[in-house]
Amino acid sequence: MTSPSDSASPVWAVPRGTEGIRIMVDGGVARGMTTRECLAGTGLDPLDLDDETAQIWAHQEFVVIRNLLGRLGDRPGLGAGIGAHSTLGRTGVIGFMMLAGPTVRAALDRAIPYLALSPTHLRFSLDEDAAAGTDPEEAFLVAADDEIPADVRAFVVERDLAGLAAALRGAQIDVGTTGLETTLGPESAVILGEAWGLTADEVRPHAERNRLVITRERLDARLPQGDENTAKLFERQCRDLLDDRVARVGVAGQVRSRLQHERLSWPSMAEVAGELHVDVRTLRRRLAAEGTSFRRVLDEVRHHRALDLLALRVPVAEVARELGYSETATFTRTFTRWEGVPPSRVRRSAETSVD
Structure with missing residues (x-):
């Protein structure tokens, strides 16, 4: 096989x-x-x-x-x-x-x-x-x-x-x-x-x-x-192309892609590491070498998705659930830290601009 x-x-x-x-x-x-x-x-x-x-x-x-x-x-x-x-x-x-x-x-x-x-x-x-x-x-x-x-x-x-x-x-x-x-x-x-x-x-x-x-x-x-x-020549080109793309996006880019892959699933660091064929310690070290961390990339992806959903006038409670927060209040505090204003205000702004 x-x-x-x-x-x-x-x-x-x-x-x-x-x-x-x-x-x-x-x-x-x-x-x-x-x-x-x-x-x-x-x-x-x-x-x-x-x-x-x-x-x-x-x-x-x-x-x-x-x-x-x-x-x-x-x-x-x-x-x-x-x-x-x-x-x-x-x-x-x-x-x-x-x-x-x-x-x-x-x-x-x-x-x-x-x-x-x-x-x-x-x-x-x-x-x-x-x-x-x-x-x-x-x-x-x-x-x-x-x-x-x-x-x-x-x-x-x-x-x-x-x-x-x-x-x-x-x-x-x-x-x-x-x-x-x-x-x-x-x-x-x-x-x-x-x-x-x-x-x-x-x-x-x-x-x-x-x-x-x-x-x-x-x-x-x-x-x-x-x-x-x-065929061998094309195989070498495939290998070089794959290596080049992986190198250019870095580990953070690959982790970011995985977190954006599904709308209702937020994999753990261990799961992402396993899918990338490395252990958690290696993934953490490689992300640190690129000046970031798994939590920081996760925060970034959630932030952008929250803005996208609120722009579509999705209810705040539903946004919180899609982002993996067990309580709406926790999401509201996190979003306020990101944007300086609560998510309800951003959603109202989206509704006003459409009207």
Whole structure:
């Protein structure tokens, strides 16, 4: 079984290109939305999508997804339909590395440690262990979704798995898919299965995890554009790009991204350290070297989120709950320390400006 190495960065810990957002904007515009409606609340300008050097964080993509769901409705098939706009070329250098293969197995093995460079938020792994009761001629491409916020999880599973099907099909890469197990409900599962050319009886909904059943024989199939030397060159570029992005944002940037990753979940320092493959003492030391601390970054993220929510006229008690405060009074005291005025005054100002 192959999986991302212990040193691989979580998909939320690395800034990425705008490919994923561009795919979703294309899908939203095709369904009657404007680009600005898709980007509302992300801090991005439409011109950023034309900048090949622009980088965004995972939580900004989730804002776009919430905009799509809010305008178009959280319904089965929306994510799969938008994922159909994907191509392997839009994944950047990691896509070209896969094209160079030179085999399906080599392409997957090389891509998995660098998923943080791709538009996907699923955590892929290739499982070739033949368990009891399974066909020894089959293997599984597992797509874990446990790192994705619950309110956008179904959309992301649809989008990323349907997008992978579209990208591989466009690149003429056949992984020999014979079945699909997914955490999605029956209607979404059937739609997603269709993206992979599967019939309803080849799809199992409400599974514990997402995984594609593939033929082991196909893993050793040569890819039409495969070349080992070229693949190694692209792999080196992926490694350098990932190292550069991690170095530029620093540990504080990665911690900040994790804290912004979910709206209703505030992970502990120990949890974040574990996800970054370091112990708590090492994380504390690295943050101190950058002139900050876990508590200070958490305070900063809460502060900015509070201002955003109050600007949307969210009730103060609800803001306090979303920020993880057990009592509204505690949040009010903290906010007053941040801004010099209580949150109720900021919220009233937002209501006055709208009126």
